Amino acid sequence: MxxxxxxxxxxxxxxxxxxxxxxxxRQTVSNAVNNPDLLRExxxxxxxxxxxxxxxxxxxxxxxxxxxxxxxxxLPIKAAEEGTxxxxxxxxxxxxxxxxxxxGYHVLLFSGTRTGKAEDELPAYDDLLRSTAVDAFVVTDTYxxxxxxxxxxxxxxxxxxxxxxxxxxEARHPWVDVDGAAGGDMATSHLVERGxxxxxxxxxxxxxxxxxDRRAGWSRAMRSRDIPTAGLAxxxxxxxxxxxxxxxxxxxxxxxxAFVCASDTLAMGVLHTLADRGLRAGxxxxxxxxxxxxxxxxxxxxxxxxxxxxxxxxxxxVRALEGLLGAPPSVAPGVLLTPTLVVRGSS
Amino acid sequence: MxxxxxxxxxxxxxxxxxxxxxxxxRQTVSNAVNNPDLLRExxxxxxxxxxxxxxxxxxxxxxxxxxxxxxxxxLPIKAAEEGTxxxxxxxxxxxxxxxxxxxGYHVLLFSGTRTGKAEDELPAYDDLLRSTAVDAFVVTDTYxxxxxxxxxxxxxxxxxxxxxxxxxxEARHPWVDVDGAAGGDMATSHLVERGxxxxxxxxxxxxxxxxxDRRAGWSRAMRSRDIPTAGLAxxxxxxxxxxxxxxxxxxxxxxxxAFVCASDTLAMGVLHTLADRGLRAGxxxxxxxxxxxxxxxxxxxxxxxxxxxxxxxxxxxVRALEGLLGAPPSVAPGVLLTPTLVVRGSS
DNA sequence: CGCATGCTCTGGATCGTTCCAAGACAGGGT
DNA sequence: ACCCTGTCTTGGAACGATCCAGAGCATGCG
Numbered sequence: 225m226x227x228x229x230x231x232x233x234x235x236x237x238x239x240x241x242x243x244x245x246x247x248x249x250r251q252t253v254s255n256a257v258n259n260p261d262l263l264r265e266x267x268x269x270x271x272x273x274x275x276x277x278x279x280x281x282x283x284x285x286x287x288x289x290x291x292x293x294x295x296x297x298x299l300p301i302k303a304a305e306e307g308t309x310x311x312x313x314x315x316x317x318x319x320x321x322x323x324x325x326x327x328g329y330h331v332l333l334f335s336g337t338r339t340g341k342a343e344d345e346l347p348a349y350d351d352l353l354r355s356t357a358v359d360a361f362v363v364t365d366t367y368x369x370x371x372x373x374x375x376x377x378x379x380x381x382x383x384x385x386x387x388x389x390x391x392x393x394e395a396r397h398p399w400v401d402v403d404g405a406a407g408g409d410m411a412t413s414h415l416v417e418r419g420x421x422x423x424x425x426x427x428x429x430x431x432x433x434x435x436x437d438r439r440a441g442w443s444r445a446m447r448s449r450d451i452p453t454a455g456l457a458x459x460x461x462x463x464x465x466x467x468x469x470x471x472x473x474x475x476x477x478x479x480x481x482a483f484v485c486a487s488d489t490l491a492m493g494v495l496h497t498l499a500d501r502g503l504r505a506g507x508x509x510x511x512x513x514x515x516x517x518x519x520x521x522x523x524x525x526x527x528x529x530x531x532x533x534x535x536x537x538x539x540x541x542v543r544a545l546e547g548l549l550g551a552p553p554s555v556a557p558g559v560l561l562t563p564t565l566v567v568r569g570s571s
Numbered sequence: 572m573x574x575x576x577x578x579x580x581x582x583x584x585x586x587x588x589x590x591x592x593x594x595x596x597r598q599t600v601s602n603a604v605n606n607p608d609l610l611r612e613x614x615x616x617x618x619x620x621x622x623x624x625x626x627x628x629x630x631x632x633x634x635x636x637x638x639x640x641x642x643x644x645x646l647p648i649k650a651a652e653e654g655t656x657x658x659x660x661x662x663x664x665x666x667x668x669x670x671x672x673x674x675g676y677h678v679l680l681f682s683g684t685r686t687g688k689a690e691d692e693l694p695a696y697d698d699l700l701r702s703t704a705v706d707a708f709v710v711t712d713t714y715x716x717x718x719x720x721x722x723x724x725x726x727x728x729x730x731x732x733x734x735x736x737x738x739x740x741e742a743r744h745p746w747v748d749v750d751g752a753a754g755g756d757m758a759t760s761h762l763v764e765r766g767x768x769x770x771x772x773x774x775x776x777x778x779x780x781x782x783x784d785r786r787a788g789w790s791r792a793m794r795s796r797d798i799p800t801a802g803l804a805x806x807x808x809x810x811x812x813x814x815x816x817x818x819x820x821x822x823x824x825x826x827x828x829a830f831v832c833a834s835d836t837l838a839m840g841v842l843h844t845l846a847d848r849g850l851r852a853g854x855x856x857x858x859x860x861x862x863x864x865x866x867x868x869x870x871x872x873x874x875x876x877x878x879x880x881x882x883x884x885x886x887x888x889v890r891a892l893e894g895l896l897g898a899p900p901s902v903a904p905g906v907l908l909t910p911t912l913v914v915r916g917s918s
Numbered sequence: 919c920g921c922a923t924g925c926t927c928t929g930g931a932t933c934g935t936t937c938c939a940a941g942a943c944a945g946g947g948t
Numbered sequence: 949a950c951c952c953t954g955t956c957t958t959g960g961a962a963c964g965a966t967c968c969a970g971a972g973c974a975t976g977c978g
Contacts (some may be wrong), residue, residue, distance in 0.1 A: 236701055238934055249958045254936060264956060281701040286637035286934035289963050294632065296679070301665055305621040306868060314661070318648055321680045330704070333668045334642070342698045354583055354628040357677070397885050483685050492869040499871040521653060522839040524846040585964055596928045601966060611926065633964035824934050 237278040246274035257282060276541055288356075296332045297324055297545065298358035300345055300372075302365070303335075313364070314361075316386070319538035320362065327542050332358055346375055354383055366390065366399070373397065384544045387539060388558065390433040398544035400537050400559045404434060407530035407563040408484065411512040412527070414565055415482045416449060420510060424472045424480035425457040426490045435459070438486050438514060456480060460490070466498075467493020475501075482507060482571070486564020488513035488520045491527055510571040525569025532563050584625040593621035604629060604866040611629040627797050635703075643679045644671055644892065645705035647692055647719075649712070650682075660711070663733070666885035667709065674889050679705055693722055700728055707892055713737065713746070714779065720744065731891045733884060735905065745891035747884050747906045751781060754877035755788020755831065756911040758859040761875070761912055762829045763796060767857060771827035773837045782806070785833050785861060803827060806835070814840020816845075822848075828856060829918070835860035835867045838874055842917075857918040873915025880908050 243250045248271060255528075256271040263271070274280075288294050299320065321331050334352060336345030349372070352358045359382065361549050363372050366387035369506070376383045377397060389395035394444045420502045428435030444451045455478045460466035467490035474480055475497065485491040491513030498505050505511050506525050513520050516531035540559045573741060590597045595618060602609045603618040610618070621627075623666035623742050635641050646667065668678050681699060683692030696719070699705045706729065710719050712733035723730045736742035738760070762770050772789045775782030793800045802825045807813035821827055822844065832838040838860030845852050852858050860867050863878035887906045 236703070239936095240934080250934090251936080251959080252957060255957085258936080262956075267956080279701065281698060283631050283636070283934050284702045284704045285639075285641065286963090287936075288632035289630070289636050289965085290934080290936045292632075299680075301668060303665060306865075317680070318650060318682065321648060321682050325681070325914050333646075333664070333678040334681060335665065335668050351628060354626065355631045356583065357631045445849070489869065492871070496871040518653075518864070519869050520837065522866050524839070524843040544961075586966095587964080597964090598929080598966080599927060602927085605966085609926075614926080630964050633933090634966075636935085636964080637966045639933075 227533060237280045238283065242271065242274045242278055242280045245278060246271045267395070292356065293359050293549075294357055295329050296358045298332050298334055298349070298352050298361045300348070300361070300363065300371065301311070301333050301335050306515065312533075316364075316534040316538055319535040320541065323539045323542040324545075327546050329359070329542070329545070335413050345372065349376065349381070352357045353379065359549055360384070362541055362545070382545075384541050384548065386541060388560075390545050397558055398548060400540040400544065400561070402532045402537065402561050402563050404437035404563075405441035405444065407514060407532075407565075408438040409445045410441070410558075410563070410565040411443035411484045411514075411528070411530055412442045414567065415484065415510055415512065415571060416445065416451070418482075418510060418571060420482040420508055422478070422480045423451070423456065423482045423484060424471075424474045424478060425453075425484050425486075426467055426474070426494065427457070427459050427486035429459050430463055435486050442484050444466075462487055462489055464489055464493045467491065468496040469493070471497040472500075475509075483509070483511045485511065485513050488517040488527060488529055491529070491570075492519060492523070495523065495527070505570040506568075512565075512571055516566050520566075520568070528568045528571040529566055530563045531566045533561050536561055583630070584627045586627075587628065589618065589621045589625055589627045592625060593618045607712075627791075637701065640706050640896075641704055642676050643705045644676050645679050645681055645699050645708045647695070647708070647710065648680050648682050662880075663711075663881040663885055665881040667849055669887065670886045670889040671892075674893050676889075676892070678697035678707070693718065696723065696728070700726065702780070706896055707731070709733065709888055709892070714781065729895045731888050731895065733888060734781070735907075743904060745895060745904055747887040747891065747908070749879045749884065749908050749910050751784035751910075752788035752791065754861060754879075754912075755785040756792045757788070757910070757912040758831045758861075758875070758877055759789045761914065762831065762857055762859065762918060763792065763798070765829075765857060765918060767829040768798055769827045770798070770803065770829045770831060771818075771821045771823070771825060772800075772831050772833075773821070773841065774804070774806050774833035775809055776806050782833050789831050809834055809836055811836055811840045811843065814838065815843040816840070818844040819847075822856075828858070830858045832858065832860050835862050835864040835874060835876055836878070838917075839866060839870070842870065842874070852917040853915075859912075859918055863913050867913075867915070871916070873917060875915045875918040876913055877910045878913045879910050883908055 239250045239253050246253065248267065252267065253271055256268055260268055324331050334348055336348045349361065349397065361376060361381065361383040363383055364386045366373055366385045366389055373385055373389060373395065375390065377395065383397060385397060385399040386401065388399055388401045389562055412423055423446065425439055427439045430436065443453055458470040458474055460470045467485065471483060471494040477492045483494045485494060491511050494511050495505055503509050511527065513527050514528040516529040520527035520529040586597045586600050587602045593600065595614065599610065599614065600618055603615055607615055615888055620851055671678050681695055683695040696708065708723060708728065708730040710730055711733045713720055713732050713736055720732055720736060720742065721739065724742065730744060732744060732746040733748065735746055735748045770793065772786055774786045778781065790800055805817040807817045814832065818830060818841040830841045832841060838858050841858050842852055845856055850856050856872065860874050860876040863876040867874035867876040
């Protein structure tokens with residue numbers, strides 16, 4: 225078991241070890257690693273051979289100390305809410321880890337407290353920043369009133385947001401977001417093409433600007449076809465129970481033939497109501513969700529859902545991060561991506 | 572906005588700054604932080620005041636360099652498989668982050684390659700280890716033939732496994748696992764109490780020792796009550812489609828009144844078959860899953876599922892990690908926790 | 919009074935890397 | 949021959965913390 229990845233009995237080799245072996249100075253080895261074009265070709269080859277032979281890899285702590293950078297990106301994680309369908313962050317995190325690595329960064333997870341209140345996370349950000357544990361942050365919830373973005377801005381801490389700065393037109397930080405209105409429009413238009421006219425909307429409460437964005441897609445799609453929307457919209461909490469109740473009321477009062485929901489969680493609530501009444505999703509009543517969660521993918525008969533391009537979001541986030549930390553100051557403050565619709569049995 | 576968390580215009584204060592302000596040497600400040608009982612009480616107070624006034628926090632890179640430790644724990648993340656119900660790792664990760672923090676560690680995410688093959692991850696482990704980027708690893712898949720555990724053992728790299736070392740009785744590394752047999756037993760016994768006798772098992776292929784463990788609980792529960800199991804078991808891939816086919820075949824050939832599944836994913840497959848045939852879960856046929864995923868929590872009419880104590884697993888993992896990295900060598904090589912059964916409408 | 923003892927505190931060295939300024943060397947123009 | 953320019957390489961200093969050995973200073977004992 226002694227391949228290229230050799231074992232180190234005591235301590236890993238250092239820059240000095242490589243330098244001695246290659247017959248050059250420490251700095252030359254450092255240059256070979258970080259600025260190869262500064263070396264003459266034969267010197268470079270000699271050093272690279274020594275590096276390979278010894279299995280040298282720079283010590284992170286030393287490098288971090290000298291360069292005043294940790295090459296780590298802090299990612300706060302929220303408590304995953306039980307009973308909701310929204311574990312989609314998985315895809316985002318995975319892609320973020322991958323694209324970060326290609327940019328020379330690793331992802332550090334942290335959480336504030338167990339309370340889940342946004343304010344309680346600030347000390348955690350502060351500690352990481354002050355102890356130079358991370359170079360930048362990725363924040364994922366920029367809902368109205370979320371203090372993190374403002375706080376980080378005030379601190380001049382580098383960060384990229386997944387989500388538009390809804391509340392602050394003055395914000396100058398880079399952000400990446402998904403066009404929720406486009407998603408709502410796609411789902412609604414799809415249902416119209418399937419022959420539906422009485423299409424109901426179940427979304428979040430009005431103070432959720434993300435929810436209002438998605439809802440705008442629904443009303444835009446309806447209005448552009450001159451389909452009336454009166455009495456067909458409902459705004460509730462993002463829980464299965466709320467979706468269940470809202471859909472029951474709507475069925476009784478407005479007789480829709482299809483539901484467009486602001487989340488898979490709400491859509492699952494609709495499926496509950498349909499099951500209660502012996503109706504079949506996709507047969508008697510059409511339903512679409514949002515987020516393309518694993519629930520949407522596995523529930524019978526399959527839930528049509530708007531899929532967010534989370535992989536692409538992560539790539540853009542890292543791109544923005546590089547612009548923030550590297551030399552070239554990025555010009556684009558924000559990037560807006562378009563989701564896709566995954567059609568399944570429920571519509 | 573100038574509270575305790577002051578802003579640093581240029582660079583954060585260092586040990587030397589605190590020392591000067593408190594009128595002591597650097598080393599004394601260091602001791603005040605790391606070994607407070609070495610200082611006289613009044614000196615300690617004086618230093619602590621200076622620390623608070625300056626908002627001092629030790630520079631991680633410098634500390635890491637000197638102590639030859641990163642205070643980071645590496646956690647490999649797998650590509651979340653689309654179309655399966657198993658996003659339960661969320662709970663584990665969150666709890667791991669929390670308990671790590673209490674132990675003075677942070678969690679660093681990494682992934683090998685996009686290929687998803689286990690072997691391809693080894694270089695990633697190797698890099699992190701050689702560059703002293705992490706102090707230890709937490710590995711989560713210890714299925715038969717998984718090379719990581721053996722490789723890490725061979726490297727003498729500190730790590731804790733979530734999952735028993737099925738394949739290697741010689742393994743001496745600490746591990747934490749959940750008693751799958753107990754879970755299978757609980758689900759089966761629950762169904763027996765509900766009056767079922769013809770209870771079928773849908774599990775994974777025989778080379779999955781985790782699956783065999785869970786299956787053992789089913790057969791134990793059946794056997795202890797002298798209920799025959801012949802023809803009632805099926806072993807397939809862990810996909811919705813497989814669960815769907817397997818349950819269809821079992822229904823035709825063995826006429827079970829209940830299904831115990833090795834995963835929520837398979838259980839969803841059963842729900843598909845029931846929907847296909849106009850049967851109602853929990854009414855005509857009972858179904859139980861495994862993992863208590865968000866799918867189980869939200870699908871109508873609610874999927875009864877075995878819930879793994881992932882929060883507790885993470886706590887035990889960190890405890891083992893502390894034993895591994897700190898002074899006291901832990902005595903217990905392994906910890907086995909018991910799951911619980913969450914009963915919902917499907918049974 | 920001398921000296922050992924224990925408690926506090928200090929200054930220098932060190933971890934492994936990169937920054938900085940300058941040295942060595944070869945080639946080209948006058 | 950001379951100097952100058954540019955390429956390539958070098959040694960010393962620095963990043964900010966902890967380790968180590970020892971200094972200062974009471975106290976206690978013979």
